[in-house]
Amino acid sequence: MQKRIAIWLAFMMLTVFVSSAWAATPSVVNVNQLNLRSGPGQSFRVLGTLARNTELVVVGLSGDWRQVVTSTGNAGWVFGQHLVEDSRLATTARAVAVDVARLNVRQGPGTGYPVVAVAERGQSLRVMGNVGEWLKVQTALLQGYVRSDFVTEENTAPAKPHATGVPLARVTASILNVRAGTGTQFPVITQLAQGTLVAILTPGAWSQVMLENGTIGFVSEDYIARVAGAATARVDANAVNQRRGPGTSFPVMTTHPAGQVVSFGGREGDWVRVSSAAGEGFILGSFLSFGFLSPEVPTRAEPVKRDLVGFKVAIDAGHGGSDPGAIGVNGLRESDVNLRMALKLRTLLQDAGAEVFMTRTSDVRLTLDERIAVAHDNRADVFVSIHNNAHPLTEVSGTKTFFGITPSSFRLGQAVHRHLATLGIEDRGMHSANFRVLQATTVPAILTETAFLSNHRDAALLADESFINRAVEAHFEGIREFLRGRSGL
Numbered sequence: 061m062q063k064r065i066a067i068w069l070a071f072m073m074l075t076v077f078v079s080s081a082w083a084a085t086p087s088v089v090n091v092n093q094l095n096l097r098s099g100p101g102q103s104f105r106v107l108g109t110l111a112r113n114t115e116l117v118v119v120g121l122s123g124d125w126r127q128v129v130t131s132t133g134n135a136g137w138v139f140g141q142h143l144v145e146d147s148r149l150a151t152t153a154r155a156v157a158v159d160v161a162r163l164n165v166r167q168g169p170g171t172g173y174p175v176v177a178v179a180e181r182g183q184s185l186r187v188m189g190n191v192g193e194w195l196k197v198q199t200a201l202l203q204g205y206v207r208s209d210f211v212t213e214e215n216t217a218p219a220k221p222h223a224t225g226v227p228l229a230r231v232t233a234s235i236l237n238v239r240a241g242t243g244t245q246f247p248v249i250t251q252l253a254q255g256t257l258v259a260i261l262t263p264g265a266w267s268q269v270m271l272e273n274g275t276i277g278f279v280s281e282d283y284i285a286r287v288a289g290a291a292t293a294r295v296d297a298n299a300v301n302q303r304r305g306p307g308t309s310f311p312v313m314t315t316h317p318a319g320q321v322v323s324f325g326g327r328e329g330d331w332v333r334v335s336s337a338a339g340e341g342f343i344l345g346s347f348l349s350f351g352f353l354s355p356e357v358p359t360r361a362e363p364v365k366r367d368l369v370g371f372k373v374a375i376d377a378g379h380g381g382s383d384p385g386a387i388g389v390n391g392l393r394e395s396d397v398n399l400r401m402a403l404k405l406r407t408l409l410q411d412a413g414a415e416v417f418m419t420r421t422s423d424v425r426l427t428l429d430e431r432i433a434v435a436h437d438n439r440a441d442v443f444v445s446i447h448n449n450a451h452p453l454t455e456v457s458g459t460k461t462f463f464g465i466t467p468s469s470f471r472l473g474q475a476v477h478r479h480l481a482t483l484g485i486e487d488r489g490m491h492s493a494n495f496r497v498l499q500a501t502t503v504p505a506i507l508t509e510t511a512f513l514s515n516h517r518d519a520a521l522l523a524d525e526s527f528i529n530r531a532v533e534a535h536f537e538g539i540r541e542f543l544r545g546r547s548g549l
C-alpha cells in the first residue's frame with residue numbers, strides 16, 4: 061500500500077499535466093496506423109486509429125505518451141515515438157497586434173482545432189513561430205494559433221521602464237494598517253501583510269502610498285522600508301489617450317492599445333502620470349491597472365542574525381533546460397519559478413552565514429543523480445529540492461512537502477512545512493515519497509511543492525513577487541529552525 065502510494069506520488073510528480081496553456085507542438089503521425097487511446101498507456105481504450113501524416117498538436121505528455129488533438133478536433137493519447145514534429149513549423153520572435161474585433165485562438169494550426177481563447181482588437185500577441193499562415197502566439201494568459209491575415213506587425217518598441225519612477229517600499233510589520241489620513245485617529249481602509257509592496261506617492265512620517273490595486277491611503281513610515289524596483293501601469297481598455305496634462309482639455313500625445321505597459325510616475329487626482337515611448341504624460345486612472353516589481357529579497361523587521369555560520373545547505377531548483385516541469389495556467393514555467401525561489405533562498409541563507417551549494421543557477425537540465433551529487437560532494441547538512449505542483453483538475457490547490465527516508469528528513473520537512481502552511485493557501489500536508497532525489501540522498505532531504513501552477517489562484521500567487529518572497533522566507537525559517545535545533549544551540 062505504502063509502495064503503491066509512493067509510486068502514485070512519483071507518477072503525479074513526473075507527469076507534466078497541462079491545460080490549454082501548453083504551447084502545443086504541431087506534429088504528424090509517422091506510422092501507417094496509430095492507435096488513439098483514452099489514456100497514456102496500452103491498457104487504455106482505443107478511441108480510433110490515425111493514418112500516416114495525420115496532422116495534430118501535442119498538448120500534454122506522460123512518460124512516452126503524448127496527449128494530442130487532431131486537426132479534425134479528435135483528442136486522446138498516442139505513443140510518442142510514432143510522431144514527428146511538423147516540418148512546416150518555423151520559429152520566429154516578433155509581436156503582432158490583433159486587427160479584428162474578436163480573433164479565435166485555436167489549439168492548433170487549422171480551423172478544425174478547438175478554439176481555446178479569443179483575442180480582442182488591439183491586443184498584443186507574441187509570435188513564437190508559424191505553420192504556413194498560422195501563427196503560434198502567446199500572451200501571459202493564452203497560447204495557441206491565429207490566422208496571420210487578421211493581425212499586423214507591431215513596430216513600436218515597448219516603453220522602457222522609467223528610471224525616475226515612484227519609489228517602492230515593502231511592509232516590514234507583520235500587519236500594517238492603511239488609514240484614510242495622516243494619523244491613528246483616521247479610519248483603517250485596509251491592512252497589508254508583511255512583504256507587501258507599495259508605491260510611495262508622498263513620503264513623510266505618515267507616507268501617502270498607493271497599493272497595487274490602485275487604493276491610496278496613509279501608512280506610518282516606521283513600518284515600511286524602501287526597496288529597489290519599478291512600478292508599472294498596464295492599459296486595460298482599447299484606444300486609451302495619453303495626454304500632456306491631467307485633464308481632457310490637454311492635447312492627446314498618443315493612443316495606447318489594451319495591454320500596453322507604461323511606467324507609473326505618480327498621481328494627480330484621478331489622473332496618473334505615466335512615461336511611455338511617446339514621453340511623459342497623463343492617463344485617466346480608471347483605464348489602468350498597476351504592478352510593482354522588486355528584485356530584492358524580503359526586508360525583515362529584525363536585522364539578519366548570522367546564526368547559520370558553519371552550516372552547508374544544498375538547494376535544488378527542480379527541472380530546467382529542455383524540461384520546463386509543469387506549465388502554469390498563466391503560462392509560467394515551473395522550472396523558472398523554482399529557480400527564482402532557489403536563488404532568493406540562497407541569498408537569505410548566505411545572509412545568515414550559511415554556505416550554499418546550488419544544483420543549478422541558470423536554465424539548464426541536470427540528471428537527478430547530478431543534483432544529489434551536489435549535496436553529497438559538498439557534505440551538505442541538508443538538501444532542499446524546490447518544485448511547484450500541477451494537477452489535471454484545476455481546482456486542486458495548496459502546499460505540500462515531501463520528505464526523504466531518514467527520520468531527520470521528516471523533522472526538516474516538519475520545520476519547513478509548518479512555515480509553508482502559514483502562506484494562506486491550502487495545507488495539503490506532508491508526505492513521504494520515493495522520488496529519487498529524496499531516496500538516494502544520505503543527508504536530510506525534502507522536496508517542496510509550494511503551490512499548484514494548474515490552479516488559477518495559486519498560479520497567480522506564484523507570479524506575484526511578494527508571495528514568492530514570503531514562500532522563500534518560509535523555506536528559510538524552516539531550514540534555519542532545523543539546523544539550529546540540530547546544532548544544540
Ligand SMILES: [Zn+2]
Pocket residue numbers: 073378379385386394447448449
Ligand atoms: Zn516539479
